[in-house]
Amino acid sequence: MSINATLIGQMITFTLLVWFTMKYIWPPLITALEERRAKIADGLAAAEKGQEEMERAEKRASEKLKAAKEQSADIINLAQKRANEVVEESKANAKKEGDRMIEAAKAQIEQEIAQVKENLRQEVATLALKAAEQILQKEINKAEHNDIIAKVSSQLGQA
C-alpha cells in the first residue's frame, strides 16, 4: 500500500497512451464522424430541395393541365358554333335551291302550256279548215279564202 516508483512507471505509460491517442486514434475517428455528419446534412438538404422541386413541378403540371382543359373547352365551343353555322348555311342553301327549282319548274310548265296551246290552236285551225272544206264540199279557192282561214285560225288561237 505504499507509494513507490510504480507511480513513475504508471505516469510514463499514461503519457504514452495519451500521446498515442491524441496522435493516431482521436483525429481519424472524429474526422470520420464529422464527415458523416456533413454528408447526412447534405443529404437532408438535397432531399428537401428535391421535395421542393417536386412540389413546384406538380404545381406547374396542374397549371398546364388547367390551361389545356380551358383551351380544349374553347375549341369544342368554337367547333360547335361552327357546326351550327354550317347547318344553318346548308339549310339556307337548300331552301334557295328548292325555290329556284320550283321557279324553273313553274316556268317550264308555263312554257309547255304555251306550247300546247299553240299546237292546239294549229290543230283546231287545221280541223276547222278541214271541217269547212267538207262542209262546203266544194272546191274552194285556197288563195281566195286564205284571208278568211287565217282570220279564223287566229281567232281560234286567241280563244
Next chain:
Amino acid sequence: MATEAHAAEGATGYIVHHLTPFSVGEGFWSFHLDTLFISAVLGALFIWFFKTVAEKATSDVPGLTQAFVEMIIEFVDQQVKDSFHGKSALISPLALTIFCWVFLWNFMDLFPVDLFSTVGSLMGIEYIRVVPSTDLNATFAMSISVFFLIIFYNLKIKGVFHFGKELLLHPFDSVFLIPFNILLNFVEYLAKPISLALRLFGNLYAGELIFILIALMPWYIQPLLSFPWAVFHILIITLQAFIFMVLTIVYLSMAHEEH
C-alpha cells in the same frame, strides 16, 4: 485458494495474500510489476482496438466495431463539449484515454478473485494483484498527471502573472487576506488529485475486498452473493471511469477560464 504459507493463517491470510502486490526492489525504488504489467497490457489492448478501427474509419456506413467505437467517441466528445468551451487538441483524447483505461483497469475486478492468483502460483509468482485501480500508485499516477496538466494550462492560458494573482487574491480580493487565500487555494488545488485518486482507489479496493470476502464463504452461498455484487459492480466500474473522466474535463476547463 491461498498458497500454503497463508493457508495456515486462515481468512486473514487469504485476504492479505490477495491484496499484496507482486513487488520487486526496496523502499521507494520498488516496482509493483503486476500493476505495471497489467495496466500496460490493458493500455495496449485499448490502443490496438481503437487503432484498428481508426485505420479503417470511414465516413460511409460504419461496421459493427466502428459503430461501437464511434459510440464511445461521441459519448466522450459530448462530455467534453458540455463542460469545456475552449479549443484543445489534448482534452478529448485525454478524456477518452482516461475513460477507457480506467474502465479496463476496473474491469479486471470482474474476473474471479482466485483466477489470476492460481495461474500466478502455477507460474511461480507468489503474489499478484490484478486490478490496477486497487494500487494507489496507478490512481495517483493518473491524478498527478492530470494535476500537472491543470497547472500547465493555468500557466499557459492565464500567464504566470494572472495565475499568481488568482492564487493570491482569490476568493477574497483583499491584500490582508493573501495568506488565507494562499491556504485556501493550496487546499483546493491539492484536493483535486488526491480526491480523484482516492475515490477511484477506494471504490475498487472496497469492491475487490468484498469479492474476496465472498470467496471465503461456503461454495453454495458464493454465487448468491457474488452474482448480484458483480452486476452491481458493472455499474460501479463504468461510473468510476466516467467520474474520473468528467472531473478531469471539469478541472481542465476551469484551468482555461478566467475568474
